[in-house]
Amino acid sequence: MALRITDACINCDMCLPECPNEAIFEGQKVYEIDVARCTECVGFYEHQTCMAVCPIDCIEIHPEHIESKAALEEKFKALKII
Structure with a gap:
């Protein structure tokens, strides 16, 4: 499964540094998660x-x-190769 951030996000920046895969990024309105x-x-x-x-x-x-x-x-495992 992957996770997603809903439109209720207040862009507080708490999640961004917590992601060990650097999957979270700043979207147009709220933070988003790269499912890949x-x-x-x-x-x-x-x-x-x-x-x-x-x-x-x-x-x-x-x-x-x-x-x-x-x-x-x-x-x-595949991400660790990149």
């Missing part, structure tokens, strides 16, 4: 750090990008 880079912190942490620090809980599972833990681990 998001591993839900698999390979780094037990829990999604961006979700943990978000003060308004506007980060959620992206329903269009459902991936198994094994798929996330493979994505993590």
